[in-house]
């Protein structure tokens with residue numbers, strides 16, 4: 319009988335180090351949204367890499383937040399730390415710029431972690447002044463990792479080598495999910511993420527962090543003999559004053575958001591899309607238990 323391997327490969331680390339970029343590189347697909355702003359990812363997202371003899375479940379997670387200021391951020395941290403509980407392999411991602419003092423919560427979690435754990439030093443393509451040798455030594459003094467990989471998730475340097483090592487350590491198991499699934503997440507989830515990605519890219523300061531997107535209707539219809547996705551989304555802001563900012567002068571900002579998000583959704587589903595965006599105000603939703611549950615931040 320042929321051997322089949324399957325297991326959870328959980329990606330953890332601080333915000334903005336390239337966890338989602340790594341997830342997408344390993345999957346060869348856009349699963350998680352990526353932006354230059356920290357705290358882009360807010361949930362755990364599974365990407366399923368399927369071959370005849372294996373199924374890797376990659377788990378992307380929010381970056382760990384030092385001092386959570388809202389219920390939403392506490393939930394994000396819970397999602398992140400839960401990645402240690404169900405992992406078969408942990409990929410701890412840092413980049414060539416990060417420094418740890420050694421007393422951080424995540425360092426303790428890594429020390430306590432009993433499954434194989436790999437140190438992933440990302441963004442090697444930006445290493446102009448050869449920091450990597452020094453960094454690797456520092457890490458070796460701090461934690462005993464099973465393997466170290468110096469990679470560029472963006473340029474896909476050493477990612478194939480990482481995949482081969484994961485396959486070696488992956489436990490023998492039947493698949494956990496149907497073999498033709500790509501993710502545990504729904505079409506609605508990916509749609510809301512693509513809209514949020516554009517909010518992160520187009521708006522400044524606190525605005526993206528105050529927004530949440532909910533898809534209220536997602537339906538395929540036929541328009542002029544062609545399939546078209548009809549999508550209605552609510553964008554929640556947590557202060558009244560943020561609504562006019564989201565709309566912009568004469569509606570220019572929201573119009574741009576609508577166009578960019580629609581194009582992103584069309585590229586993802588490879589279908590034409592009609593997108594309707596509706597702004598809603600829910601004061602202080604980031605600390606509102608009911609709203610957090612509605613938005614999927616319950617643990």
Ligand SMILES: Nc1nc2c(ncn2[C@@H]2O[C@H](COP(=O)(O)OP(=O)(O)OP(=O)(O)O)[C@@H](O)[C@H]2O)c(=O)[nH]1
Pocket residue numbers: 332333334335336337338339340351352353354355356357358359360379380381382440441442443444469470471472473
């Ligand atoms: N030059 C370079 N940039 C990278 C690399 N990997 C990621 N980035 C950039 O780093 C930024 C953050 O990447 P993400 O993948 O969103 O980081 P993340 O760790 O998922 O961040 P959070 O979701 O906020 O926790 C983006 O601007 C990426 O384009 C890399 O290998 N090289």
Ligand SMILES: [Mg+2]
Pocket residue numbers: 337338339350351358359379380381
């Ligand atoms: Mg991310």
